[in-house]
Amino acid sequence: MIPELGHFALILALAIALALGVLPLWGAARGDAALLGIARPAARLQFALVAGAFACLAWAFAENDFSVTYVAQHSNSHLPLIYRLTAVWGSHEGSLLLWGLMLTGWTAAVSFSRRLPEVFAARVLGVLGLVNAGFLTFLLFTSNPFIRLLPGAAEGNDLNPLLQDPGMVAHPPLLYMGYVGFSVAFAFAIAALLEGRFDAAWARQSRPWTLTAWLFLTLGITLGSGWAYYELGWGGWWFWDPVENASFIPWLLGTALIHSLAVTEKRGAFKGWTILLAIGAFSASLLGTFLVRSGVLTSVHAFAADPSRGVFILALLVAVIGSSLLLYAWRVPRLEGGGLFSDVSRETALLINNVLLAVVTATVLLGTLYPLLIDVLGTTKLSVGPPYFEVVFVPLMTPVVVVMVVAPFLRWKRHALPAIVRQLWLPFAASLVIGLAGAWGVGVFSVRGVLGLSLATWVFLASLQLLQQRLRGTPAASAVSRLADIPAAWWGMWLAHIGIGVFIVGVTFVKGLEQNADVAMKVGDSAQLAGYRFTLQGIDEISGPNYTAIQGRVQLWRGNQLVSMLTPQKRVYTANNMQMTEASIDAGLFRDVYVSLGDAPTPDAWVLRLYYKPFVRWIWAGCLLMALGGLCAALDSRYRKRNKSEAA
Amino acid sequence: MKARHKRFLLIGICMALLAGATALVLFAFNDNLMLFHTPSEVAAGKVPQGRAFKLGGMVLKGSFSREADGITTHFTLTDTAQNVPVLFRGALPDLFKEGKGAVAEGSLDAQGVFVATTILAKHDENYMPPPARDAIDKAHATERTLK
Secondary structure (H helix, E strand, O other): OHHHHHHHHHHHHHHHHHHHHHHHHHHHHHOOHHHHHHHHHHHHHHHHHHHHHHHHHHHHHHOOOOOEHHHHHHOOOOOOHHHHHHHHHOOHHHHHHHHHHHHHHHHHHHHOOOOOOHHHHHHHHHHHHHHHHHHHHHHHHHOOOOOEOOOOOOOOOOOOHHHOOOHHHHHHHHHHHHHHHHHHHHHHHHHHHHHOOOOHHHHHHHHHHHHHHHHHHHHHHHHHHHHHHHHOOOOOOOOOOHHHHHHHHHHHHHHHHHHHHHHHHHHOOOHHHHHHHHHHHHHHHHHHHHHHHOOOOOOOOOOOOOHHHHHHHHHHHHHHHHHHHHHHHHHHHHOOOOOOOOOOOHHHHHHHHHHHHHHHHHHHHHHHHHHHHHHHHOOOOEEEOHHHHHHHHHHHHHHHHHHHHHHHHOOOOOOOHHHHHHHHHHHHHHHHHHHHHHHHHHOOOOHHHHHHHHHHHHHHHHHHHHHHHHHOOOOHHHHHHHHHHOOHHHHHHHHHHHHHHHHHHHHHHHHHHOEEEEEEEEOOOEEEEOOEEEEEEEEEEEEOOOEEEEEEEEEEEEOOEEEEEEOOEEEEEOOOOEEEEEOEEEOOOOEEEEEEEOOOOOOOEEEEEEEEEEOHHHHHHHHHHHHHHHHHHHOOHHHOOOOHHHHO | OOHHHHHHHHHHHHHHHHHHHHHHHHHHHHHHEEEEEOHHHHHOOOOOOOOOEEEEEEEOOOOOEEOOOOOEEEEEEEOOOOEEEEEEEOOOOOOOOOOOEEEEEEEEOOOOOEEEEEEOOOOOOOOOOHHHHHHHHHHHHHHHHHO
């Protein structure tokens, strides 16, 4: 009965979404206040219905209702409750329902914003309603999670063991929050095109939404990277896997968008470009969904290959991109040029940053789609290796970081070149020296090592310099109150840019100094790696709630000091007899030591993979700083003040 | 410089940057394309020695052996028509088994042995990597046309 309620709620939600997608837009065009008034309640009702459907599916999982096909396929009564609940988004249908929940959630959040003018809010909600209608149609007709299995199964198939992990609790919801959040930026852009209003107020209203989506996407990608690191058992943190790229492409465009929006708000420039980026970021999110969910890619994330689903998402994608670009082409003559700026100015710096980010996006997109294209067109199968991305990414991102360091020092409109050179040459030279010396000192003396360390040092020094510049002329006694006066948005920028520096440090050290070895060991054997001694003390058989495992006891020694005891496992999940490697990690601020247990070549020996990963935590710490920066910027009080003239 | 000249200069610099990026991309792209080949293609001598590629197929039953060091393994990848001997040093992925599909990355040595640097791990018991599936399907198709 409960699953039917969920199904029914979804159908009702589709009807509401259609009403929301049509009536307020019609009302806005006609100036009909009654139709406009539908928008906010409809947006909230739609969310309540989808949330209800989601709760029904979660209930079916919690209660082990194996007469629902989706539950029977992806759960098991021995699965711990927390994983039964996360199994809701463990496969195609449920993860799409989560997508829908996020989309309606964002829509409802917009409906509570009182800072938006009534007509504009109705248009934004209407556009979101249209997107949601398309999406719910897709869900109901190709991927309904509530379909019954008759007769019901006595026991479920179990969740893919790979997904039975705390990472599953947070990674998909955060990632989807980000992905889907760009729909709001998209709806703002479309509503602006419909209305022909592209003023500073529009950009200011759009910024906190875009920043929030961006920060969730950053968190989602970071968590995914960390999860892959310890769960896949190979110690990598980024594989340039097409699915990872699918989330990285919207991130790159979103990053360009939050910077371009700043120019549009402050200087009224880059309007057309900002709108294109908003369309692009959401289209990239849809493209990502298509790539991941259609089964054209084979990866951890591709659940089931069903051509009709792929075709449907592709049609949705074409409809969204096609109609918004048409609207853009029709309305773009109405865009007025923004303020003029000279060739040395903050606008120029942000322009270069945007062009470069767009180029990087294009190269990642090329590497991701090319193998698919070739596969469709010809008989050859090929793949683009990670070296391609690394070779292209570093030279293109280096100038982005350089521009990122310089831009905050530049004034809007015009800045004298000699002045900026005078201001920045000393920390630049110092960074170069520190980078060279540091790289030589720790043994990463290569082009990449020197480049990475110099850039990171420059980011840190320049950040200090920026802060000092803000406080110049302030007596020490009032420095604290002066710091408190700095707007949150500025702190956000500052933190996020430092995050980039921290990230670069992590990548440089991991790439330059990581070590690994595969060794066959018997109980009592020792192996050496990077100054550590690993001693295999014993192998135990243990059993968990739904698996049995062999577990190695590996002592980690540094000289005569026992650092820690590592317990890598090799699990066999009983429901589907699947084998899983669980790595064991001794984590630290400056290095991780990572051990995973491989197969047994002879009955009394095991293969162990040993890794030494210096500074690997800095990679994720840098990303978290970026997300924190996004949070600060999104919470800036400027966005929360209601402007009377705008509301009118 | 007049404003107009400045703008040309700016556009010129942007174009030069983009051209540089394009050159970089094409250069890197060409170097890093990795083709998939089937054991039949390898046997027919269609694959150049020394260049890295991906080899897909099924691990031949009874072909798996391990050297005394416990790390170096030998096995044969087959598309049911032709076989290619493979050498791999390292820990094998969880789902590597005789009779199951696998994809190896590496290159051919002078003796015609495929020296693998990576064996691709997949995460589902019943899953056959598409290139491996393809290799076997192709071999079956050729067999049928020959009959």
